[in-house]
Amino acid sequence: MNTAVPTTPTASAPTDAIDLSVARARSTVLEDRIREDPGRFRVLTGDRPTGRLHLGHYFGTLHNRVRLQNLGVEMFVLIADYQVLTDRDVADNLSGIVEELVLDYLAVGIDPERSTILTHSAVPALNQLLLPFLSLVSVAELERNPTVKDEIAHSRQSSVSGLMFTYPVHQAADILFCKANLVPVGRDQLPHLETTRTVARRFNDRYGAGTAVFPQPDALLSSAPLLLGTDGGKMSKSRGNAITLAADADETARLIKGARTDAERRIAYDPATRPEVSSLLLLAALCQGRTPEEVAADIGSAGAAALKRTVTEAVNDYLAPIRARRQEYAQDRAYLRRIVREGNERATAIAERTLAEVRAAMNSLF
Known part of the structure; x- marks a missing residue:
């Protein structure tokens, strides 16, 4: 496959934007080649x-x-x-x-x-x-x-x-x-x-x-x-604002309940002006295989509490099989060490x- 990829900067665009656009174009070509x-x-x-x-x-x-x-x-x-x-x-x-x-x-x-x-x-x-x-x-x-x-x-x-x-x-x-x-x-x-x-x-x-x-x-x-952390900042292992894959359903519910939102009652997906609400909507959408706009439309004017209930249910349902496999593998620590050794x-x-x-x-x- 010989799909052309842009490689030459244009005079009007900043260098970092050019590099990013080239990388995106190249990645599209690579995805096609991976499938082939x-x-x-x-x-x-x-x-x-x-x-x-x-x-x-x-x-x-x-x-x-x-x-x-x-x-x-x-x-x-x-x-x-x-x-x-x-x-x-x-x-x-x-x-x-x-x-x-x-x-x-x-x-x-x-x-x-x-x-x-x-x-x-x-x-x-x-x-x-x-x-x-x-x-x-x-x-x-x-x-x-x-x-x-x-x-x-x-x-x-x-x-x-x-x-x-x-x-x-x-x-x-x-x-x-x-x-x-x-x-x-x-x-x-x-x-x-x-x-x-x-x-x-x-x-x-x-x-x-x-x-x-x-x-x-x-x-x-x-x-x-x-995805933002529950405090509205960058999600990070060291900041205590992340939902880990090892967290159980109750801990997940507690973390989402404490997540930052805003004072507007109507729930809408607007990353530019409502980043915290939009991040929660995006998380629910990823777990449900939907768009954030669809999740927001279902919640409507029910407010932040309804948003958090929706997100909690979506995350816990999505992670349930992952958590079950994790608990099963955790019973055999020797197997984990053998995987790394091999x-x-x-x-x-x-x-x-x-x-x-x-x-x-x-x-x-x-």
Whole structure:
């Protein structure tokens, strides 16, 4: 399929808007190609183990991972335990949180027979790629990365470590160790993926001798809706404003009951002027397979209490089978550890082959 994709900026549009429009157009083409031949794609995606996953994660990324897996795309799901340290001094209860993530993965439908679940720290060859990759990127390029600048600005530490500074190159190692050619991202992650593409291109140019050692992975831009936390802010594991996949029905009802709304009695979907109400409507709509406007029309002038009852019922009905599977898997913690161990073994074999190729290309086999 040779669908044309816009690649040239126009003089009248801002650069970030151009980049986003190009990424969206490219993602549309990629979706067609995935449906035609899913086996040609290898995806790397993942999470930092900083807490339990929530509904924002589910509708933002987890649901899409399961979709791609079920289409036949080869999937690598990275639990980025080393990257917990990018914005905190220690990684508290790391092993327990990793197990909770694996529980969430299994509960939503990630299949360890079709998707490789791995942890950063258990794949040494992956992390060893960071050293040669850092030599391909300048300090000025790292300083300009807008996502890194934003993360540093919002860090809870008085000063951040060098790990934060090199985070985009570490992500490049994550993606390229398995030679992933497709990475699902949100718009804020596009600069990181561009760093990965830069690293791949420069390594190939400098050491490839006419051979592409690494692919330049494409961004599959997420169309995931933005769900606000119950306080009206960004839904976050650390802010206590999220409904986790592990929450039971009663806790979910309590959290939704306390969610921020507004004083208007008529319920309407208007994200620009009524963001909190609109986010709740969107959540109910996602769970019911409807539009937010349809949910709002059903509630009408019944007010915020009726809205929250509708959302609570929709969320609890939707999560019921996920929660049931989660409880079942939680009975066998040894199975969770085995999944990670076997995933790490598969990933290590791949990473060692890739590292051997890198060393050969760099004439550093001794």
